Amino acid sequence: MTLPSAPAVPATPVGLAVDVAAFAMHGGELRVLLVQRGELPHARDWALPGGLVMSGEELHEAALRVLRSETAVELEPRHLEQFHTFGEVGRDPRGRIVSVAHLAVLPHGTVEIAGLDVSGEASEVGHTLGAGWLSAHRPPALAFDHQSILDRALARLQLRLEYANLALEFLPETFTLPELQGVHEAILDRKLDKRNFRKRLLSQGVLTPSGERRTGVGRPAQLYRKAKNARTAAL
Amino acid sequence: MTLPSAPAVPATPVGLAVDVAAFAMHGGELRVLLVQRGELPHARDWALPGGLVMSGEELHEAALRVLRSETAVELEPRHLEQFHTFGEVGRDPRGRIVSVAHLAVLPHGTVEIAGLDVSGEASEVGHTLGAGWLSAHRPPALAFDHQSILDRALARLQLRLEYANLALEFLPETFTLPELQGVHEAILDRKLDKRNFRKRLLSQGVLTPSGERRTGVGRPAQLYRKAKNARTAAL
DNA sequence: CCAAAAGTGTTAAGGCTACACCCATGC
DNA sequence: GCATGGGTGTAGCCTTAACACTTTTGG
CATH class of the missing domain: 1.10.10.10 (Winged helix-like DNA-binding domain superfamily/Winged helix DNA-binding domain)
Incomplete structure (x- = not known):
């Protein structure tokens, strides 16, 4: 990496975030953790949990933090990996935000403990109206580019069935x-x-x-x- | 993605960069484009071309820009893809810099036109002492975590032989x-x-x-x- | 005619798919 | 004894790896 001392274009800071596609099983179905947004843009739409990365924080720590802050209980993923970075200029109307997307796997029983299993009213935590474990293959409409993120997370998860276990x-x-x-x-x-x-x-x-x-x-x-x-x- | 309006920890901006592992063939050998750093840290060490992402710039545009700024000629990759984001807190002594690493493939003849083919003195461009196309499998010692980045780029390239062509x-x-x-x-x-x-x-x-x-x-x-x-x- | 590089088939082994019936238990 | 879900084997096909000689050209 070469950091030019004087870049040609002024380097306005780019926001760095993480988004997490957290999966768990419930009733023989694959579920993904979604939060219902309480703020604009996309208020009341469902979204993947996410947030800005803090300056002294590792990427996977940030992923764990946003995962835990969205649910009342302390989720303990069995697997956590980064799978793609989404950085398209127009992906977030609030400004230039690049997001490192993560895939998390949560153990059996998580859905029953942390959050409701259907789209009903969930525990009200943080800046969201609630969180819920919804169908991963047939989710509701998602905010921002989160459907693309989810699609790619599912593809990666399917890959990991073969190569890893x-x-x-x-x-x-x-x-x-x-x-x-x-x-x-x-x-x-x-x-x-x-x-x-x-x-x-x-x-x-x-x-x-x-x-x-x-x-x-x-x-x-x-x-x-x-x-x-x-x-x-x-x- | 949920952006809390008041994050618990102040969000000092995190620098976002791209690094590029650009490959080309030369003399039956796989070569990678490296630049010799002219500044501290790691002055005179070899490194992958890289630089900060500008605020209105797509990630792949940033990758193309750093690729072109390191060599005299306008390199035109046949393939360019992001493959992993390196964000470990201590990876760059100058501060928190997260880098989206890219893999680039350059067509036949590139090495002969753009930069020397061995570790000799190359054209002096930009903030580096020069650039060169060096052995991808047996490179010299690299700055920062660039050997890890190169290892992973090679693994991805090998994957792409099978699935893509x-x-x-x-x-x-x-x-x-x-x-x-x-x-x-x-x-x-x-x-x-x-x-x-x-x-x-x-x-x-x-x-x-x-x-x-x-x-x-x-x-x-x-x-x-x-x-x-x-x-x-x-x- | 010799050197140099291109071109060509077969066999064995392992993995993948499709497919239908019997087994052990609780009620 | 019957409903429920668990457990078992085989045959055809395709993919992969190992392996050596003949062909075509230029000098």
């Missing part, structure tokens, strides 16, 4: 294979073949049978946990 | 299959099997024989050009 981070410590398949299906938004899925996952060696079984309606299912060596990262 | 952008309009294979090998930094390479590329249908042949030492080679429908993009 990010689906595991959506589940509790122990889980059954049908549950894991449900997470894949919710993320990919399509059905998968049971036998092929089991074959593939078991041959990857990322699952260890816990020995326990989950009982309920129908035949009990074997419980698994993430193997010691299982990786959850990729390029 | 980015290798085509390194070559002149017509080229032979052994030349194309050479580009792949230079980017991947390993040898490929000739028959498998030809089979794969020809079956993709992105190449059209031009009918001409390239003569020289040994048997003349068929010339190809990029097919009309060939794509050069991916996620």
